[in-house]
Amino acid sequence: MSRPLTFLAVHAHPDDEASSTGGVFRLYADQGIRTVLVTCTNGECGDGPGGVKPGHPDHDPEQVSRVRADELSRAAAVLGVERLVRLGYRDSGMVGWPQNDDPRSLRRAPVEQVAAQLVAVMLEERPQVVVTYNERGFYGHPDHIAAHRATMAAVAQIDDPPTVYFNAIPDSVMVVYRRRWAEEDRRRREAAGGTDAGGDDAADREDPEEEFDLGTPDHQIDATIDVRAVADAHFDALAAHSSQMHDSFWMRMGRERFREEMTTEWFVRATNPRALSGVVDDLFAGYR
Numbered sequence: 001m002s003r004p005l006t007f008l009a010v011h012a013h014p015d016d017e018a019s020s021t022g023g024v025f026r027l028y029a030d031q032g033i034r035t036v037l038v039t040c041t042n043g044e045c046g047d048g049p050g051g052v053k054p055g056h057p058d059h060d061p062e063q064v065s066r067v068r069a070d071e072l073s074r075a076a077a078v079l080g081v082e083r084l085v086r087l088g089y090r091d092s093g094m095v096g097w098p099q100n101d102d103p104r105s106l107r108r109a110p111v112e113q114v115a116a117q118l119v120a121v122m123l124e125e126r127p128q129v130v131v132t133y134n135e136r137g138f139y140g141h142p143d144h145i146a147a148h149r150a151t152m153a154a155v156a157q158i159d160d161p162p163t164v165y166f167n168a169i170p171d172s173v174m175v176v177y178r179r180r181w182a183e184e185d186r187r188r189r190e191a192a193g194g195t196d197a198g199g200d201d202a203a204d205r206e207d208p209e210e211e212f213d214l215g216t217p218d219h220q221i222d223a224t225i226d227v228r229a230v231a232d233a234h235f236d237a238l239a240a241h242s243s244q245m246h247d248s249f250w251m252r253m254g255r256e257r258f259r260e261e262m263t264t265e266w267f268v269r270a271t272n273p274r275a276l277s278g279v280v281d282d283l284f285a286g287y288r
């Protein structure tokens with residue numbers, strides 16, 4: 001008796017499931033594969049209403065957490081997530097933020113404690129495929145790094161371990177994105193009257209990402225998944241996180257261009273119990 005195919009993604013914040021794995025979640029749900037999402041934090045360090053940033057006196061972390069919990073429920077429904085597990089840690093914020101030191105934060109939680117909860121889910125679900133971030137947390141966010149470490153620690157405790165993939169963007173694609181972000185910034189500055197006004201905000205937001213090499217060398221990509229068939233759900237899941245996404249790259253792109261451009265999700269294989277080789281076009285390669 002083979003186990004039912006099950007997909008598990010471990011993410012740091014509400015919205016990461018949509019931005020990193022929105023395509024594959026819906027794609028595999030549509031194929032009748034069981035899909036499970038673990039979201040480690042409540043995302044308290046996200047924007048408040050009107051784009052109020054954490055640390056601002058009007059930023060209420062509890063309110064942000066409630067809004068994002070609802071948004072996550074909606075996005076998960078759009079993506080066909082069958083089981084959503086919220087670990088309820090506090091968002092640690094970006095590197096160097098005071099929230100890093102909150103004892104309730106994911107960053108401060110012992111890896112074994114987080115991993116034990118993931119092991120429990122893995123033993124119940126027995127996923128063949130697990131997705132999370134690489135050791136850099138994709139872009140260096142402490143919560144993404146913590147999610148990575150806990151996931152890898154959990155997988156190490158499972159016999160008959162799953163195939164683990166890290167989400168990735170090939171360097172060749174990153175070049176195109178960076179060009180577009182630079183162009184958008186330039187246009188925004190022009191629209192703001194040729195001064196810095198309005199530009200500061202965008203620079204602040206993208207600074208932490210600039211410090212990290214977001215892309216992955218193209219030859220290191222192990223899985224290239226065509227997600228065109230689910231573009232609308234993918235877009236809708238991102239849109240469900242409106243408190244964080246209303247001014248995002250994807251929303252500015254609009255649905256039509258999103259359909260044309262967000263055609264693929266890429267992954268690097270981190271464990272390979274099925275001894276796969278070459279680039280696969282299905283994360284369940286080796287299991288069907």
Ligand SMILES: [Zn+2]
Pocket residue numbers: 012013016141144
């Ligand atoms: Zn995140």
